[in-house]
Amino acid sequence: MINKMDIACHLYGNNFSPNKVEQLTGLTLMNKIEIGDIRTKGVYKDKPSPYGDWVLYPPEKHKQIDDYGLLWLAENLSKHIELIKKCGAENIDLVIGVFYEGQCNFVLDPKAINTIGGIGIPLQISCYDI
Known part of the structure; x- marks a missing residue:
């Protein structure tokens, strides 16, 4: 049984x-780090970051549907990937990240998979028995 799915880019x-990216797309980004920001963890902890990074999550309302927001994420990446x-x-x-008890069965939406394939990025799946 799936207890939780965590989908992030x-x-x-x-x-x-x-x-x-946030200014040009209107997407809300989490854990934003600009080049030069002081990092709080990892290899560069307490040092200026030599690179920029961020994480894009599906909005909460999309996490509650059957695909846990995968299609929303795929469509928004596809729409903005060049930018x-x-x-x-x-x-x-x-x-x-799939967090499960007992048996782990989940289905990925075909439209989301096709969209992700069209972007040309890999999809990583990790399963965790909790």
Whole structure:
């Protein structure tokens, strides 16, 4: 039984500006780090970040539907991918974390999968027995 699915897109790059993406797209970005911001964890903890990065999550209302917001995320990435790349994103990691008990069965929406394939980015899935 699936207890939770966490879907997120991590974007980063040496010349990447999350603030610029947010201003140009209207998307709300989480965990934004601009180049030069002081990092609070990881290898660069307490040092200026040499790269920009952010995480895009589906809005809460989309997390409550059958696909947990995967289609929303895929469609918004598809719509803005060229602009995001022009803003310096070099790495794009679309990640699904599946948290389950007992047996892990889940279905991915075909439209979302086709959209993700059209963008040309890999989809990473990690499963966690809790």
